[in-house]
Amino acid sequence: MRVALFVTCLADTLFPDVGRATVRLLERLGHQVEFPQAQTCCGQMHVNTGYLRDALPLVRHYAEVFGGYEAIVVPSGSCTGSVRHQHAMVARRYGDDDLARRAEDVASRTFELSEFLVGVLGLEDVGAYYPHRVTYHPTCHSLRLLRVGDRPLRLLRNVRGLDLVDLPDADVCCGFGGTFAVKNADVSTAMLADKMRAVLATRAEVCTAGDSSCLMHIGGGLSRLNAGTRTVHLAEILASTRDG
Amino acid sequence: MTTFLGIPTAPRGVGHLRGDEPFPVAARKALANTQLRRNLGKATTTIRAKRAAVVAELPDWEELRAAGQAIKAHTMRHLDHYLTELETQVTARGGTVHWARDAIEANRIVTGLVRGAGAAEVVKVKSIVTDEIGLNDALAEVGIRAYETDLAELIVQLGKDRPSHILVPAIHRNRAEIRDIFLREMGDVDPGLTDTPAALTEAARLHLRRAFLSARVGISGANFAIAETGTLCVVESEGNGRMCLTLPETLITVMGIEKVIPAWRDLDVFLQLLPRSSTGERMNPYTSMWTGVTPGDGPQAFHLVLLDNGRTAALADETGRQALHCIRCSACLNVCPVYERTGGHAYGSVYPGPIGAVLSPQLTGVEDNASLPYASSLCGACYDACPVKIDIPSLLVHLRARHVEEAGRAHRVPSPEAITMAAAAWVMASPSRWAAAQGAGRLGRVLGRGGRIRRLPWPLSAWTAARDAPQPPAQTFRQWWRAERGDRT
Numbered sequence: 001m002r003v004a005l006f007v008t009c010l011a012d013t014l015f016p017d018v019g020r021a022t023v024r025l026l027e028r029l030g031h032q033v034e035f036p037q038a039q040t041c042c043g044q045m046h047v048n049t050g051y052l053r054d055a056l057p058l059v060r061h062y063a064e065v066f067g068g069y070e071a072i073v074v075p076s077g078s079c080t081g082s083v084r085h086q087h088a089m090v091a092r093r094y095g096d097d098d099l100a101r102r103a104e105d106v107a108s109r110t111f112e113l114s115e116f117l118v119g120v121l122g123l124e125d126v127g128a129y130y131p132h133r134v135t136y137h138p139t140c141h142s143l144r145l146l147r148v149g150d151r152p153l154r155l156l157r158n159v160r161g162l163d164l165v166d167l168p169d170a171d172v173c174c175g176f177g178g179t180f181a182v183k184n185a186d187v188s189t190a191m192l193a194d195k196m197r198a199v200l201a202t203r204a205e206v207c208t209a210g211d212s213s214c215l216m217h218i219g220g221g222l223s224r225l226n227a228g229t230r231t232v233h234l235a236e237i238l239a240s241t242r243d244g
Numbered sequence: 245m246t247t248f249l250g251i252p253t254a255p256r257g258v259g260h261l262r263g264d265e266p267f268p269v270a271a272r273k274a275l276a277n278t279q280l281r282r283n284l285g286k287a288t289t290t291i292r293a294k295r296a297a298v299v300a301e302l303p304d305w306e307e308l309r310a311a312g313q314a315i316k317a318h319t320m321r322h323l324d325h326y327l328t329e330l331e332t333q334v335t336a337r338g339g340t341v342h343w344a345r346d347a348i349e350a351n352r353i354v355t356g357l358v359r360g361a362g363a364a365e366v367v368k369v370k371s372i373v374t375d376e377i378g379l380n381d382a383l384a385e386v387g388i389r390a391y392e393t394d395l396a397e398l399i400v401q402l403g404k405d406r407p408s409h410i411l412v413p414a415i416h417r418n419r420a421e422i423r424d425i426f427l428r429e430m431g432d433v434d435p436g437l438t439d440t441p442a443a444l445t446e447a448a449r450l451h452l453r454r455a456f457l458s459a460r461v462g463i464s465g466a467n468f469a470i471a472e473t474g475t476l477c478v479v480e481s482e483g484n485g486r487m488c489l490t491l492p493e494t495l496i497t498v499m500g501i502e503k504v505i506p507a508w509r510d511l512d513v514f515l516q517l518l519p520r521s522s523t524g525e526r527m528n529p530y531t532s533m534w535t536g537v538t539p540g541d542g543p544q545a546f547h548l549v550l551l552d553n554g555r556t557a558a559l560a561d562e563t564g565r566q567a568l569h570c571i572r573c574s575a576c577l578n579v580c581p582v583y584e585r586t587g588g589h590a591y592g593s594v595y596p597g598p599i600g601a602v603l604s605p606q607l608t609g610v611e612d613n614a615s616l617p618y619a620s621s622l623c624g625a626c627y628d629a630c631p632v633k634i635d636i637p638s639l640l641v642h643l644r645a646r647h648v649e650e651a652g653r654a655h656r657v658p659s660p661e662a663i664t665m666a667a668a669a670w671v672m673a674s675p676s677r678w679a680a681a682q683g684a685g686r687l688g689r690v691l692g693r694g695g696r697i698r699r700l701p702w703p704l705s706a707w708t709a710a711r712d713a714p715q716p717p718a719q720t721f722r723q724w725w726r727a728e729r730g731d732r733t
Contacts, residue, residue, distance in 0.1 A: 009672065012721040013682050014714050019721035035725050041672040046665055048622060050644030054669035061673055089638075093645075144624035173581045177621025184619060185706035186272045190585045191621070192710070220711030223696050 001121075002032045004069035006062075006110070008079045008212070009041035015212045021239035022075045022113060028239070029126060038065045043090070044082035049179045052090050059087045063102045071120065072110045075235045077142030077210045080112040085145055112142060113235055114210060118151040124158050130240045131161030134232075135204040137195070137218065139211040140173050152210055152234055159237060165202040169194070176217035192221045199229060210234045252346065253609040254554040259347040259378040260406070261554075261608050263592015266615035270590040271582075280416050284587050287415045288578045294524025295575060295629075302520070311513045312632040316569035319505060320559060326471040326504045327550065333474025337536025339546040344498075346553045347377035354379060354463065354496055355386050357547055361494045363461040365389040367452075369485040370465030370478055371397050372410060372572065373498050375594045377553060379463070390463070391455040393484040395448050402429040408588030408596065410574040411522050416587050419444065452484065462492035462543065466499040467571070468514060469548075472507045475535040476548070479518060479528045489532050495543035501550050502559075502568040514571060517631035521573035554607030563642045567603045569632045574599075576626035576636060582619055591616060598626035602639040610647045611654075617643035679722065686716045 003026055007019040026033050043058030062083065066072050074080045084107045091100035117123050136156060142148045156164050175181065175191025195218055199207045207222070207229055209215050219231030254261050263270060274280060299305055319326055331341040344350035354374075358366055366383065368374065368390050380390045380401075392401040399414040400407050403425040407413030414422070423439040430451050437447055464485070468477040476497055478485050489495060505511065519528040537546050559565045577583045577597030588596030593604035593613065601620060605613035617640050626636040652662065671677045691697045692715025700708045707713060719727070 007721050009678075013685060014716060016717050016719060016721035016724055020724060035722070035729070037722060037725070037731070038675045040675060040678045043669070043672070046669055048641055048644070049661075049665065050617075050641070050646075050648035051662070051665040051669070052641075052645045052648075054665050057669060057673040086641075140621070140623035140625075144628060171625075173621050173623035173625070175581070175621060177623070180618065180621045181711075182703055182706040184268050184271065184582075185709060186268065186275055187582055187585060187619075188621070189710040190275050191581050216714060217711065220696075220707070220713060223712040224698075224710065 001071060002034065002069070003116075004066055004072045005033055005035050006039055006042075006066065006072050006074045006079070007035070008074060008076045010216070011075060011212050014216070015233065018075050018212055018233040018235050021233065021235040022073065025126065025235060025239040026073065028241075029121070029123070034069075036065050036069075042079045042082045042087075044079060044086065045178055047082065047086050047090060052093055055086075055090050056094055056096075059090050059103055060099055062087065063099060063106050066106050066110070067102060070109060071116065072106070073113060073116045074110060075113050075210070075233060076212060077112045077139050077146050077148060078213060080110055080115070081141040081145035083107045083110045112146055112148060112210060114142075114148050114151040114155060115146065117238075118154060124154045126155065126158070126238050128158075128238045128240050129160040129242045130237045132206050133163040133165060133202075133204045134206045134208055134237065135165045135167045135199060135202040136170070136234075137167055137174065137199070137207055137209040137214065138170055139209050139214045142210050143171060148210070155234070155238060156208070162237070165204050167202060167207075168198045170198075174214050174218050176214050178213070181217060188217075189221075192217060196221050196225070196227065200227060204229060206230055206232045206237075208232050208234050208237055251557040251560050252554070253557045253612075254607045255346050255348055256612070258351070259376050259553075260594045261376060261604050262612050263590075265592070267590055267592070267619040268615060270592060271586040271619070274586045274590045279418070280587055281585065283416055283418050284584055287412065288584045291412075291524055291578045295521060295578065298520045298524050298526055301526075302516070308513060308517055309631055309633050312517050312571075313569065313634075315505060315510045315513060316632050320502070320565055320568055323501065323504070323559065326506055327501055329471040330469055330474055330504050331550075333471065334536060334546075334548050335474075337474050339474065339536045339548055342547060342549045344549050344551045344553070347551075350377050350498060350549055350551050350553070351379055351382035353549055354498065355382055355388065357494070357496055358383065358388050358461050358463075359386065361461050361545070363388065363459070363494075365391065365455065365459055366461045366463050367391045367393050367455050367459040367488045367492065368397070368463045369393050369480065369488040370467070371463075372407070372594055373465045373500055373551065374463060375407065377498070377551065379498070391452065391459070393452050393455070393488055394480070395445065395482055395484070398448055398452070399425060402426065406589055407594060409577060410572050410595065410597070410599075412574070416589070456484075456487045456491055459492050461494045461496065462488040463496045463498065464488055466497050466503055467518070468511060469499055469504045470506075470508055470511060471504050473535055475508075475533050477511065478532045479515070480530045480532075481523060481528055483530050486530050486532050489534065490542045492543055494545040494547070495534075496547045496549065498549045498551055501552055501555050518571055518573050521575040521629070521631040554609075557609070558603070558606035561606065561646075564602070564606050564639060564646075566634050566639060567599065567606055569634050570599050570603065571632060573631055575629040575631065579625040579629045580620075581623060581625070582621065591619065598636045598640075599634070602634075602636055602643060605643055605647075610643055610650060614647050614651075617647060679720075682720050682722075686718075686720075688716050689718070692716070
């Protein structure tokens, strides 16, 4: 299948390994990956902070850049959620019904990585090898906006060498919440403390998730404490093989 | 030409819909209270598990939620019709209906009625709406003593405290703290009082019994009002409510106008949704319903005060009006990771938690509660738990947008945040500008060591106060792609 990668502004800028892993994984599975270089950002930060009018050009830009693709894969539940649940709403709020229809159309072809692998391709074993003790944090938007359910866990259970440990209170938010982490930094930190307590209780060496943003938050807290557990995106685990 | 001044919101200076300080400031203080964290964590964890168990029993739970949502949406669309029908029916059955534009009018009406009945004390139940309007303060000003009879409300009142939860107003207190309050504030209490639940309940029972038997006026809120017959409904767990509703000669019910439902068959839906969502019970222990006045049985005078206090302003916002669908079950509070850590006081309003964060700013005007729509990580747990499917995360975003738009109109000079957001959108709308900005951002590499940054300048210093930030990589993804694959898309 010919697949467009929407790498997300965050992974593009700060976590390029997540983008590279997504490309490597999809190509290993026999798909042709394209990276439309005009892509920028889904606009979620603007929408969720209340700057909906500023998000409007970003919604239009996304529809223009990705409108021609049959499938768009995103290594983020949150950005996929924004495309699917916010883009048309933003367009309608400012009276652009034509854009709203185009946004809905392109959103119907935009998939979070685990949705694409399990739901569209029908795969649970992607031939990965990752010999580490891992716990999985289901990010809020994957869980409650996209309803990815146990798709990421089904993928992880099929990774050779991987020791998967259940995360206590897994469905509780890590406290990231975009600009919430800065505007309500104290509450955000209190939520992070409980998430880190749960992660560390698993004695896992790796905490994984489908969103670089939440991982940046959890990982930033673990790193500050030199806690001995690192965060790794789901795409990087699934892209790993015995050859590296 | 007339100037449209907007629909009035709840007036300032009366009642309890506004806090003294913004949410992040109040929250910081609450977070430092480890006993509060412990009490809240324990209580919300217990009630979450109970709710999950009884909700899972019903195979048609999702259909019930959809029905609840549909009934509320229909009622809001025809609120004028159902309110006048309610007035007609209550009046026809011997009650008196009063319309209160706001807290000031409602307080004036109720204090007038209590004085007219010649009473110096009143017993109260379902007091959240009367707390919204600050009724107890208004009664005290004219020398009328109010007894809160709901056990948790009594604890709050005796402790000279504020409620912190819609359903469990004293959720922030544990047994030992309640015992201390009773020993300090109940004149007639046994000094050997222990902190077992049975002993505390018995002490409250003895304390309230005298008030029940002597009070000539009862004041209540309402869970539902059925338009087709003019019937009021209160659900509760203790039976104290039924005492208030049946013993006094005069009953005054204060009710937000959004509480009306069209017909008895609608009550069937809500009496299934409410107890399971709120207390995690299949059915609440006491359901009291009354219709007007029945000669020789119960109160011989019944007054219904229909309160607006900003509700029509909320109704005028076609997106925001969903918040008026709330049946005050508090399921959203119990699942909210923010509420669980801060408690209700940090929200500054009698309506705390996720629903409070979307309701209070609409009742007061967003400007007066501007920090509340941001008091959420938008995790969505509240939406999943809501028995009438109020899309709270979307409402929060909508109110953030209203705040940004209203602040933009009110101030000629945009805020630093507004300038940053506009600049970011301008950059991100163009791939070349975006690539250039990424190049500039990579200068941040000098701040990092070993892949992490320990300290960033304001406003990102709020991030690095407790979290490391990643060091920007030597190469962005798009640079890597271009290097590896050239200009091929």
